Amino acid sequence: MQGLKDLIKVSEADYLSIYEKVILSQTNEREEILVPYMSMGNFAFEAAINERKCLVYDDNPLIKINFESEFFYPSFAGIRNRLGEIKIKRNFADCGVRRFLDPKTYDEVMSIREFLDSSPRDAVNLWIKRLVSEVLKMPQIINNTISTPEYFDVKERVLRTYKAVLSNIDPMKILILHYCIPSFFDNESAIEAMLNGKKVKMAYYAPYVFNAEIYFEQHLLKMWFSNISKERLKAAQVSNAEYENREKKDFLFLHKKLESGGVIFVEKAKEYNLDGFFKLALFYGYENLKAFCDTKGNAIYLFRKLGA
Numbered sequence: 001m002q003g004l005k006d007l008i009k010v011s012e013a014d015y016l017s018i019y020e021k022v023i024l025s026q027t028n029e030r031e032e033i034l035v036p037y038m039s040m041g042n043f044a045f046e047a048a049i050n051e052r053k054c055l056v057y058d059d060n061p062l063i064k065i066n067f068e069s070e071f072f073y074p075s076f077a078g079i080r081n082r083l084g085e086i087k088i089k090r091n092f093a094d095c096g097v098r099r100f101l102d103p104k105t106y107d108e109v110m111s112i113r114e115f116l117d118s119s120p121r122d123a124v125n126l127w128i129k130r131l132v133s134e135v136l137k138m139p140q141i142i143n144n145t146i147s148t149p150e151y152f153d154v155k156e157r158v159l160r161t162y163k164a165v166l167s168n169i170d171p172m173k174i175l176i177l178h179y180c181i182p183s184f185f186d187n188e189s190a191i192e193a194m195l196n197g198k199k200v201k202m203a204y205y206a207p208y209v210f211n212a213e214i215y216f217e218q219h220l221l222k223m224w225f226s227n228i229s230k231e232r233l234k235a236a237q238v239s240n241a242e243y244e245n246r247e248k249k250d251f252l253f254l255h256k257k258l259e260s261g262g263v264i265f266v267e268k269a270k271e272y273n274l275d276g277f278f279k280l281a282l283f284y285g286y287e288n289l290k291a292f293c294d295t296k297g298n299a300i301y302l303f304r305k306l307g308a
Contacts, residue, residue: 004288004301005291009295010292010294015292016042019047020046022265022302023050026202026262026263029051029052030052031201032052032054032055033203034054034057034191034200034258035054035055036207036253037207038063043265044056047180049180052180053180053182053183055194057188061228061232062215062233064184065129065133067184068126068184069127073123073169074127076163078124079159082128083112086155087111088107088108088111089107092106095110097220097221097224099146100146100221101136102149102150108155109136112154113225116129127162129226131158132154133222134222135158136221138218138221201258202264202265203257203265204267206266207246207247212230213230247280251284258305260306262305263289264303266300266301266303267298287306
C-alpha cells in the first residue's frame with residue numbers, strides 16, 4: 001500500500017524488544033497509553049514494567065479473567081490460606097452443569113463459587129477465580145454421550161496449578177508497581193470519563209477475531225463458573241464481516257484522543273487484514289515511521305499523528 005514503509009524482517013528477540021524501545025521513546029513515566037484490545041499481554045506488561053499505565057477497553061468479558069490477575073502475584077501461602085477459609089458444603093442444586101462434573105467435585109466448585117461471589121475482588125480471589133475456571137475441563141462427549149466425569153480435589157489442583165505459575169513467572173512481573181497496573185474498561189464511554197478531555201501520547205492497536213459460539217461450547221464450565229452467558233460473550237464478538245466498520249470506529253476514537261505528534265503502535269497478526277485502518281491513518285495525514293515483521297509473519301507499524 002502506498003504510504004506504508006517496507007517491512008524490515010527482524011529476529012523474534014528484536015521484535016519483542018520493539019515494545020520497550022517505543023514505549024520509552026514516546027512516553028514518560030506514569031503516562032497513560034490507550035489499548036482498545038488485549039488479546040495478548042506483551043505490550044501491557046512492558047508498559048507496566050516501565051511504569052506506564054495502559055487503559056484497556058475491550059468489551060470481551062474474557063479479557064479481565066485472562067489478564068487482570070496477571071499483574072498481581074500473591075504468595076503461594078496466601079492462596080492456600082484463602083482456600084482454607086472456604087468451607088465445602090454438600091448437596092447443591094443443579095445449576096445446569098452438574099452432569100459434566102463428578103458430584104463431589106461439583107459441590108466443591110459450587111462452594112468456592114459461592115464464597116467468591118460474596119467476597120471482595122482482591123488479588124487472591126481474582127487468582128482463585130481464574131485458576132478454578134482453568135482447571136474445569138469439559139468431559140469427552142462421544143455420540144452425544146457424556147463420559148463419566150472423574151473426581152478431583154479442586155483446592156489441591158488449584159494449588160498445584162498456581163505453584164506451576166509461580167515457578168515459571170518472569171521475575172520482572174513481580175516488580176510491577178501498583179499504580180502501573182492497567183485499568184480495564186468495558187467501553188469507550190468509560191475511557192472518555194476517565195480521561196476527562198485529556199489526550200495521550202500513545203495508543204496500541206492490535207485487534208483480533210473472536211468466535212464466541214465455538215469458544216463458549218468448548219469452555220462451557222469455565223463460562224459457567226465465571227458467570228459469563230453465551231449472549232454476553234456473543235455481544236463482544238468481532239467477526240470478519242464487522243471488521244471494516246470496527247476499524248473505522250476504532251481509528252476515529254484513537255485519532256480524537258491522541259495528541260499531535262502522538263504515536264499509534266499497530267500490531268498485526270499474520271492472518272489479519274488491517275488495510276482499512278491503514279488507509280484511514282494515511283488519509284488523516286499520519287506518517288508511517290517504521291514497519292517490522294518477525295519470522296512468523298506478524299508485523300508492527302508505527303504511525304505518527306502530524307499537524308496541529
